[in-house]
Amino acid sequence: MSNRIVIAVQEAEDGERLDKFLTERLPELSRSAVQRLIEKGLVTLAGQPVPSRHKTSAGEEFAVEIPPPEPLDAEAESIPLDIIYEDEHIVIINKASGMVVHPAKGHVHGTLVNALLGHCVGLSGIGGKIRPGIVHRIDRETTGLLAVAKNDATHTALSEQLKSRAMGREYLGVIRGVITPASGTINKPIGRHPLYRKKMSVKTNFPRDAVTMYETLEVYRAATLVRLKLKTGRTHQIRVHMSAVGHPLLGDSLYGKEKTKLIARPALHAEILTLIHPVTGETMRFTAPLPPDFTALLGKLRGGAVS
Secondary structure (H helix, E strand, O other): OOEEEEEEOOHHHOOOEHHHHHHHHOOOOOHHHHHHHHHOOOEEEOOEEOOOOOEOOOOOEEEEEEOOOOOOOOOOOOOOOOEEEEOOOEEEEEEOOOOOOOOEOOEOOOOHHHHHHHHOOOOOOOOOOOOOOEOOOOOOOOEEEEEEEOOHHHHHHHHHHHHHOOOEEEEEEEEEOOOOOOEEEEEOOEEEOOOOOOOEEOOOOOOEOOEEEEEEEEEOOOEEEEEEEEOOOOOOHHHHHHHHOOOOEOOOOOOOOOOOOOOOOOOEEEEEEEEEOOOOOOEEEEEOOOOHHHHHHHHHHHOOOOO
């Protein structure tokens, strides 16, 4: 059975493209997924389908029909998982570096979704056929915490927390150079790079709000350990923001300089995750210990190594 959602346009959302507006209001769906719904006539205004280019007006109410998820293509696999917490509603995973979150071209097996299907029964399907249970993602090489929903009600509740910023996510990162001021907020909209489709950029034709707060923890000879807090959750947000202010993550050859011998991946770890349990209402805080390569990196920097 499809899921029908009615979404009203607020004053602050007046004049937005319809696909951008719906992507903001439905964080569990990608922009391409929203566009597919629009193309299929599943987004209506006063009973009539509307195009993606439609500009919203305050007070308009759009009905969105979300069809049931397609049958899963991903296969269950017996892959060890570092489970920080689990009950009948949610699972909190400490993801290892190198593990892709969901299947994609070139990564059909060995993903977190494959592992979850092998571990859980009846995962949430609201994310579609290749993202069962996945509420939010972190990059393949990033380590740390992810929340997984075991049913659709939990998925919807956690997605709402993500959108309302009730879900807190804090990262540790090592950046090149010494950032000034020592703490602050980076507020630079992010979107797909206009030329390189695998990259995101602050210079984009389709910007979406992106806010990252940072705080200096330790300063080394040519690098800085920072705590990073997300106010939004755009693809590659931290990596793009730190690069945009001239301090890319150490080891990030996509958005920064050449690779370093000190660490073989972007130095980023999703350390802390806070959320409100969707059933009990309890505020929960989870912490993931630093992985060995990150700990080794800090040891080298504290010993005077230059990035």
